[in-house]
């Protein structure tokens with residue numbers, strides 16, 4: 411076949427009546443440069459998202475592996491907190507089926523042109539006591555204790571030579587990967603810097619170079635003043651729906667003070683964080699009536715390098731959409747709710 415391709419462009423044709431109000435808006439994430447689509451054309455009302463409710467586990471407490479982790483054969487605790495009267499409130503133990511663990515020998519796994527390395531690292535589970543009390547239903551002091559445990563384990567693992575990045579995340583609901591319904595978070599201390607965080611580090615660095623300001627501090631300042639996407643704030647932290655939200659009801663929680671390193675959070679700051687994070691979780695819980703969700707902490711890597719222009723934060727992603735071909739193909743996510751509308755609805759829950 412003889413193909414002759416003409417690269418010249420032609421006009422897009424006449425604007426139809428339906429195009430006067432465009433069906434969508436493309437918004438760019440200021441840090442990563444990623445694009446998202448806010449599909450205003452097929453927009454739903456905020457109360458229509460409550461049908462993404464979590465599937466309740468019918469087994470309940472019966473046979474739950476985390477009621478008595480020792481008896482159910484979990485690994486030995488590496489951290490445990492108790493109430494004054496003796497019962498435990500939180501415990502951390504190594505995952506019995508780790509995605510990363512310490513191997514005996516570190517052998518080269520490269521193959522031909524491909525690169526590989528052993529999955530050396532640590533994988534731990536952080537469990538809170540009450541099977542039926544997820545984070546949205548906890549008191550601030552209980553939430554602060556969870557952050558305390560994250561910090562404790564972070565500080566422990568970051569000392570290790572093989573560890574360059576620490577991922578802390580929480581899956582809630584089997585729709586988003588929680589195989590055990592008992593509330594628990596996971597920590598993975600791994601040898602490589604997470605690609606998503608790398609994008610953010612690079613984006614923050616680039617922004618700093620051209621603006622001489624931290625991009626996250628800029629976001630915090632703008633969202634506080636503008637208020638459209640604000641969910642809740644106190645004097646130390648802020649929760650808001652990001653301008654380029656990837657899914658409906660996405661919420662970010664950020665310190666108002668500049669800090670690249672989550673692990674340097676003080677006890678006072680943990681209490682303030684618990685208040686803002688707790689409000690965000692309660693708002694999402696109320697708006698979506700107990701949805702499945704993931705959240706994770708993005709903190710600077712612990713690879714011995716300084717990241718002065720990074721700014722740690724938490725991203726909360728309720729499960730309000732399913733990735734389909736377009737998202738997988740392009741990496742552009744389509745959200746059917748404007749973040750401004752989501753934030754207003756979330757504020758109403760508080």
Ligand SMILES: [Zn+2]
Nearest residue numbers: 474477541592
């Ligand atoms: Zn349980």
Ligand SMILES: [Zn+2]
Nearest residue numbers: 624627668721
């Ligand atoms: Zn900053």
Ligand SMILES: [Zn+2]
Nearest residue numbers: 610708723725
């Ligand atoms: Zn992030």
